[in-house]
Amino acid sequence: MVKQVVLDWSQGKYINDEFFPEDKLGREKYATFLTKLLASQGFDDQRTDGDQKRNYVLNLNAEWGAGKTYFLKRWSEDLKEHYPVVYVDAWKKDYSDDPLMTVISSIIDQFRKQSGKDKDSLVFKVPRKLIGLLKAAAPGISRGLFKRYVGIDPVEIMNAGDDNEIIGHIKGEDGQDLLDTDGNPIDMSFAASEAVKYLIDEHDAKSKAIDSLKKSVSEWVGAVVGHKQNSYPAFIFIDELDRCRPSYAVEMLETIKHIFDIDGVVFVVATDTEQLQHAVKAVYGEGFDAKIYLGRFFNSRYSLKSPNLDNFLDVHSDASKLSEDYLKRVNIEVFPPNSDAKITLKNISIVLEAFNASPRTAIQIADRIVATISNMPRGSKLDILMLTTLLCIKEKDNELFEEIVNGKFERVIQKGDGTKTIYLAEWIESYIRDCN
Numbered sequence: 091m092v093k094q095v096v097l098d099w100s101q102g103k104y105i106n107d108e109f110f111p112e113d114k115l116g117r118e119k120y121a122t123f124l125t126k127l128l129a130s131q132g133f134d135d136q137r138t139d140g141d142q143k144r145n146y147v148l149n150l151n152a153e154w155g156a157g158k159t160y161f162l163k164r165w166s167e168d169l170k171e172h173y174p175v176v177y178v179d180a181w182k183k184d185y186s187d188d189p190l191m192t193v194i195s196s197i198i199d200q201f202r203k204q205s206g207k208d209k210d211s212l213v214f215k216v217p218r219k220l221i222g223l224l225k226a227a228a229p230g231i232s233r234g235l236f237k238r239y240v241g242i243d244p245v246e247i248m249n250a251g252d253d254n255e256i257i258g259h260i261k262g263e264d265g266q267d268l269l270d271t272d273g274n275p276i277d278m279s280f281a282a283s284e285a286v287k288y289l290i291d292e293h294d295a296k297s298k299a300i301d302s303l304k305k306s307v308s309e310w311v312g313a314v315v316g317h318k319q320n321s322y323p324a325f326i327f328i329d330e331l332d333r334c335r336p337s338y339a340v341e342m343l344e345t346i347k348h349i350f351d352i353d354g355v356v357f358v359v360a361t362d363t364e365q366l367q368h369a370v371k372a373v374y375g376e377g378f379d380a381k382i383y384l385g386r387f388f389n390s391r392y393s394l395k396s397p398n399l400d401n402f403l404d405v406h407s408d409a410s411k412l413s414e415d416y417l418k419r420v421n422i423e424v425f426p427p428n429s430d431a432k433i434t435l436k437n438i439s440i441v442l443e444a445f446n447a448s449p450r451t452a453i454q455i456a457d458r459i460v461a462t463i464s465n466m467p468r469g470s471k472l473d474i475l476m477l478t479t480l481l482c483i484k485e486k487d488n489e490l491f492e493e494i495v496n497g498k499f500e501r502v503i504q505k506g507d508g509t510k511t512i513y514l515a516e517w518i519e520s521y522i523r524d525c526n
Contacts, residue, residue, distance in 0.1 A: 147389050170204065177329065184334040189342035201324075308354065434474060438455075442456075455482065
């Protein structure tokens with residue numbers, strides 16, 4: 091039976107000294123639905139023994155500025171009362187160049203705190219075998235490095251006719267044969283065989299290290315469940331992945347897929363999936379099918395509905411600068427006049443929606459409007475709707491914007507045997523229709 095979790099985002103809340111206002115976008119119901127979905131996928135005591143815990147990876151998709159981080163932070167914070175939870179801001183951590191280190195350090199730190207253990211607790215001791223999986227401990231063996239430090243040229247080995255062909259001895263930097271302990275030249279074929287054996291052993295060791303890590307993570311999850319009487323599964327949230335360096339983003343997905351496919355652990359990876367596809371193509375090439383590639387990593391994808399811009403701007407904009415009290419205080423007259431800043435904000439959002447502005451663009455334009463008002467001299471007058479319209483045009487076509495503000499706009503069309511001049515108001519009306 092899946093635990094019934096009730097979330098309440100009707101009030102603002104501080105999370106790690108950062109204030110998150112009340113949920114004005116109606117996102118709480120989505121978090122409640124996804125909690126039930128993921129909890130049932132990650133753990134169900136009605137399933138047969140050995141199958142009660144499962145691994146699951148959800149891609150939470152929404153474009154930049156649509157409120158993914160607000161959604162993830164409020165959701166993850168509330169779930170801590172019910173499940174083991176880890177939140178990772180991938181963008182803030184991509185300086186590390188090692189996604190495995192990023193996730194492991196976050197898991198240890200946050201699970202240790204949730205289980206009430208101190209830093210010296212043996213429960214959260216990092217397995218020694220992990221060293222073999224970290225980038226810092228694993229130098230790459232390119233052809234040049236292999237030849238320089240091992241004395242074996244992989245290309246020469248692969249070009250040999252068969253395994254018994256004599257291909258020479260290993261040379262030192264001075265060009266002379268290197269000798270073994272008995273003073274005999276070291277045969278390159280024998281050394282290559284030994285190198286292959288070493289690499290196979292290393293591969294086997296890494297497999298054992300991954301198994302050891304998975305066991306440790308499962309124990310850490312169990313420590314939180316036992317201490318707080320929480321339930322399975324553990325939730326691990328990965329935020330801002332689409333903003334990371336392309337190589338780091340791809341390696342993070344590979345890490346989640348191949349190392350953290352641990353039963354009883356569910357991942358929520360928040361991305362602007364279209365932007366993430368561009369990151370994948372930056373690594374593998376433009377002709378690469380990034381959509382199919384990403385589909386390998388996620389069990390399912392859930393897209394947050396684009397927010398209503400009216401409520402969205404109320405959350406993300408400084409509406410106080412649009413209030414009647416502020417405008418009177420700085421002696422600025424706006425058109426259309428309104429005593430309520432929310433009505434002005436709604437008028438702005440109507441124009442933005444007419445231009446089909448994205449949430450990201452809407453925030454930027456609203457911020458510019460507020461900045462314009464803040465820097466206008468006393469006694470100024472401003473048509474807010476015209477300013478919003480011009481800023482929307484600037485976002486879509488800067489050259490056109492320059493024509494308009496410099497008084498050089500002119501459009502003449504052929505009509506029958508003559509011509510017709512299109513004036514700005516008529517042209518803008520048709521331009522808005524084209525935007526939609």
